[in-house]
Amino acid sequence: MNTSAHDEMLDTVAVYALGALPEREARAVREHLRSCAECREEYRLLAPAVSAVGISAEACVDAASAGASVAPPGPLLKKRIMQQIRPNVGEMRAVRPIVWPAYAVAAACVVAVLITSIFNTSLNSQLRESQTRVAQLNAHAAATARELNTQRTAIADLLSPDSQRFEVANGYVIKHGSRLYIAMNALPEPPKGKVYQAWTLRQGASKMSPSVTFVPNGSGVAVVPVPVNAASVVAVAVSVEPDGGSKQPTSTPTFVLKLAS
Numbered sequence: 001m002n003t004s005a006h007d008e009m010l011d012t013v014a015v016y017a018l019g020a021l022p023e024r025e026a027r028a029v030r031e032h033l034r035s036c037a038e039c040r041e042e043y044r045l046l047a048p049a050v051s052a053v054g055i056s057a058e059a060c061v062d063a064a065s066a067g068a069s070v071a072p073p074g075p076l077l078k079k080r081i082m083q084q085i086r087p088n089v090g091e092m093r094a095v096r097p098i099v100w101p102a103y104a105v106a107a108a109c110v111v112a113v114l115i116t117s118i119f120n121t122s123l124n125s126q127l128r129e130s131q132t133r134v135a136q137l138n139a140h141a142a143a144t145a146r147e148l149n150t151q152r153t154a155i156a157d158l159l160s161p162d163s164q165r166f167e168v169a170n171g172y173v174i175k176h177g178s179r180l181y182i183a184m185n186a187l188p189e190p191p192k193g194k195v196y197q198a199w200t201l202r203q204g205a206s207k208m209s210p211s212v213t214f215v216p217n218g219s220g221v222a223v224v225p226v227p228v229n230a231a232s233v234v235a236v237a238v239s240v241e242p243d244g245g246s247k248q249p250t251s252t253p254t255f256v257l258k259l260a261s
């Protein structure tokens with residue numbers, strides 16, 4: 001056997017030691033081992049690897065010696081052998097199936113995050129709208145509460161036996177302490193684009209000051225608190241003015257009342 005043929009036999013011995021050699025070739029290797037000390041030494045050195053893999057080439061030998069047929073290594077055994085010989089192969093094969101699912105999982109996560117993000121943006125938008133609506137309703141409720149309180153005060157003032165009532169066209173002017181009201185009960189609807197406007201003359205003033213504007217309800221009723229300190233007002237009047245009010249009266253007043261001071 002020449003050198004290169006013997007080197008080839010050494011490789012074959014290694015495979016034989018791992019129990020991965022078909023029986024026909026294994027028999028040739030066993031024959032060679034009887035006559036070759038170098039290959040026997042190679043086989044002896046490889047024996048620990050054989051036991052580490054958990055297979056027994058000896059068993060194969062014994063079985064072959066006993067004349068039993070030895071089945072070639074199954075796929076599972078081959079896999080175990082390959083893992084022992086080339087652990088990297090096993091790792092590469094193990095890694096690949098992980099890399100792609102991991103990528104797929106990452107892609108799925110990106111999609112999930114996008115969907116969640118879009119969903120959250122939508123929810124946040126709805127939440128902001130709801131919060132704005134709640135704030136508006138709260139402001140409206142507070143305004144309504146203030147209005148209700150004003151109306152209760154007005155009712156109490158109008159009904160109070162010690163309030164002063166002054167009869168004017170279409171209703172009354174009522175003074176109770178520092179508060180002043182214009183209480184109309186038969187006020188015609190003003191012309192289109194026009195409103196009624198109150199005027200007050202403060203003590204010592206030379207001309208009327210513009211005050212609140214108002215319109216009666218469908219029944220011609222209007223109860224208007226006049227925002228002024230009644231104690232300092234000597235006269236009150238009402239005129240028809242353009243919507244939004246005027247700085248100076250632009251029409252003949254429907255009434256001018258001089259208040260007893």
Ligand SMILES: [Zn+2]
Pocket residue numbers: 006009010032036037038039040
């Ligand atoms: Zn040899």
